[in-house]
Structures are given as C-alpha cells and as structure tokens.
Amino acid sequence: MNLKQLEVFIAVAESGSFSRAAEITFLTQSTVSQHVSSLEKEFELKLLDRTGKGAFLTEAGTLLLDHAQRVVAEAREVPRALSRFRGLEDVTLKIGGSNIPACYMIPQCIFAFRRQHPGVIITLCQGDSRETLERVKREEVAFALVGTRFADKGLVHTPLVLDKISLVVPAGHPWSKKQHIRLADLAGEPIIVREPGSGTDRTLREALAKAGFAPDELTPSMCLGSNEAVKQAILNGAGISFVSEMSVQKECERGELSMVEVQGLEILRHFYLIARQGRDLAPAAKAFIDCIHQRFRL
Template sequence: MDARQLEIFVKVAELGSFSKAAEALFLTQPTVSEHIRGLEEELGVRLLDRLGRGAAPTKAGQLLLGYGRRILELHREARQALDQFQGRMSGELVIAASTIPGEYVLPALIGRFKEKYPDIAISLLIGDTQRVVEWVLEGRAELAVAGAQIDHRALEYRELMPDELVLVVSAAHPWHGKKTATLEEVRAEPLIVRERGSGSRQALEKALAEVGLDLSDFRVVGEMGSTQAIKQGVKAGVGISLISKRAVAEECQHGTLHCVKVKDLRFSRAFYLVTSTTRSRSPLAEAFRAFLISESA
C-alpha cells in the first residue's frame, strides 16, 4: 500500500465516483480502477461498493478512509517541512470557506498569498458553514473561514473581519431608491432566505431574535442554497432578501440591485478563521493562517 494508492482511494471515496476522481487526479478511469483493484487485493478486503456510476466506501473502506486522510496529511506536512527547512515553500493547501468569504473575500487574498509563494497550489472548497466546519473536523481542509461559529470542542475560532447584512431589492421594485424601511414594511414583502446551516441565515435569525421575532413572522417565499441564487431571485422579482453587503456591493453600485437600511435591526456579524485543535497543521497552512491574520488586522 503506497501513498499514491491511498490518494486515489481517498479521492474516489470523497467524490463518490471513479470518473470524478480520475478527472480530479488527471488520470484515466481505467488507471483509477486498477489502483483500487490492486489495493483491495493487497489488503484482502473490498473497500468500495460499485453503485452503477457511483461508488461508496464499505465498512472496511470507511475505516481505511480515516487512516488514509491522516497518512496523506502527514505526507504533505513532511514534504512541506523539508521544503521550508531548505528555504522553500511549496506543496498543496486545501482550505474551506462558507459562501460569502469563499466567493467574495478569499480569492483576492489567495492571489496575494501566491504572489509571495508562487510554487504553491491552493484548493478552495466552498459550502455552507455547517459543511465547512465538518470538512475541518474530517481533515479534508486544514483551515476554513466561516460566517458563524458552531460549537465543537475540537474547533478553535478567531475573528478575522466584520460583515454586515443588508436588505436588497430589484431595480424594478418600488423601494428602489428608498434609503430605509421599517421591520413592519419588510414583514409585508415576499422574502428569500438562505438554507439552514448557512452562516448568513444564522446571523439573520440571531438579529431577529434580538427584537423578539423569527422567520415565521415573515412572508418567506423561498430558501436558496447560495448567495448567487438569491441575487438572481431578487433580480427576477421573486422577493427581497437580507444578505451580506460584500456580496452585493458591485450590483448596488451599478444599480442592478438596491440596498436598503432596515430600521430597528442590527445586522453586524464577523467572519471567523476556523482551525482544528486536535489535528496538526502543515507549514504551508501555518503560513496562510498567519497571512490571513495579518491581512485582517
């Protein structure tokens, strides 16, 4: 059992597909299948159930998956430590982020970090806050930036930068050009919200709870799994929404959406750097962590 076989097995198990794993690893599907077959023969146990076009780890596969992730993590850490010892910084870093920081904050920061370390590769996984936290706990990502804190004894949070939720309406909405709206006015309008597990949704629910309200007091007409989907829904006139100011700054500047301040409601929140307290971090992850902290200071 070598590191390459483990890498291929872990990728198939995580993506649930031989073809997707082959694409991600720049291999042919027969090559991936041959590596998995060889690993199963060596260990004497089936590791993956073939489910039509998909694949899922067996009980034995689930056991190996945990060890495989840890072995690959140590393998990357060792190579990066030796590179750092020789005055170089190279290797691959996998980080995660919830939707807003992942789409509107981190890309520019990653670009500046790569200017300092051109030989590195960074993979950015984007999901809702709940999923992002799970990726850090599982070791799929060495660190993450999330829009909310989810309590867990194996996680550490550090506040990075502030964010603010704003009410957005379409260019055709009667409130276009309006500067403020009351909560009562907002309650009468069709509202689009993020899905459960989203940091933006948690921030909205917290703000409403502070004034004695919850989403059941509003005309919620839809839940959407991304900020981009919400923006398109608002533009199409499906409803209004309360989302991150960072996500709509460009649209509000060009007039395709309009931002309205809601009276009597405080919508400030923060983005957090999320790390595991039980897993070691590679030198590259430590360098990126320090970079994020310095950039947000």
C-alpha cells in the same frame, strides 16, 4: 529486515560482488556478508549464489531486488519531500470556506500568496457554514473561514472583520427609493431565504428575534443554497433578501441593487477562521493564514 540490509543487498546484487558492495556501502566485507545472511535467515530463502566468479541472484533474490529497489528509492525520497513541504514547494493546501468567505475573502488573498509561494497548489472546498465546519472536524481541510461561530468542542475560532447583512432589493422595487422601512413591513413580503445551516440564515433569524420580530413571520418565496444564487435571483427580479453587503457592493454602486435600512434592525457578524485545537498547522497553512490576517484582521 531494515533499510540498511536492503541497501547492502542491492549493492551486492547490482555489483555482483561482496567486496565491491563493501566499497560502495563503506562497510567491511564481513559486515556485508552478515547483512545478506540475515536476510536469507529471515526469509528462509537463498538470495544469492556465491561462486568464484561472483555473486548471482537466485529467483528469490531477483524478486527481493525488485521490491528492495522500490523501498529504498521511496525512503530516499522522504527527506526531499519533507524539505519541499517545509519550503512550500510542490505542496497542496486545502482550505474550507462558507459562501461569502469562499467567494469574496479567500480569493483576495490567493494572488498575493501565490506570488510569494508559487509552489503551493490551493484547493478551495466551498459549502455552507455547517458543512464547512464538518470538513475541518474530519480533517479534510487545514482550516476554514465561516460566517458564524459554533459551539463545537476541539475547534479554535479566531474572529476576523465584521460583516453587515442588509436587506437588498432590485432596481425598480417599491422600496428601492426609500431611505428605510419599518420592521413590521417585512411581514407578508415575499423574501428569498438561505438554506438551513447557512451562517447568513442563522445570523438573520437571531437578529430578527432579538429585535422582537418572530422569524416565522417572514414569507419565504424560495430557499437557495448559496449567496450567489440569491444575488442572481434578486438581480433577475425574483424577490428581495438579506445578504452580506460585501457580496453586493459592486451591484449597488452600479445601481442594479439597493440596500434598504430596516428600522430597529442592525445585523452585524464576525467572520471566523476555524482550525482544530492543539494541532500544528503545515507551513503552507500558516503562511496563508498570515495573508488572511494581513487583509482581514480585526
């Protein structure tokens, strides 16, 4: 069975005539008859009653017609669907993002992208860096933005802009008016930390260890699962924490939060765009990555 045989069968069934079906399909009448006979031979069923008044469906033919019409209709939709896909129309683009990129980077690109490509529906899947990486590996998202680099094989990491992670305290905290504190001052100070798997947590611990301060000397007061939760906790006086400067810029400008320098400690990291190695991205994904590069390229 092939698509052409089904198209010919439909033409005969709907017109009730082999000769009329030949005109519709631009085939000879004998070729039309051969296609129908091939179907009957394959299924070992009579599909049409040939009479002097025309061709009439048998019960088996009626059943085949129902399925054949759906198959042919779907087949005809394939070129249109791929054309829309290529032209970025009626397309869903799934993007992954760890907390900071999902909240502060990707949204900055969405408006400009949607203005150019209004037919693309964007789905943003947010999680910590490790969770987001796993989504890329499972092919649940086309690509993702994360705040740390992993050693997983089969992935391409493209570095984007630098992010600075700073100690942030609420207004009224004893350190809020200080220009800087000593690294040793962190010992014993209750601090809000991110969950394991967070790019921020990983980067902080690596920077502390490099500066000669054991991360275990920190005194966690709570562990929260997102940067926004940490920021809200600081704003409500629940503690202090190391967070991305990108995420607290407005609150610091309003005087609600303060960034405090820690002597001997500078925490810088790249954001990374990660995608599967050797895989061709869809046109919508490529177009969105262009928007990301325009705004956040190194």
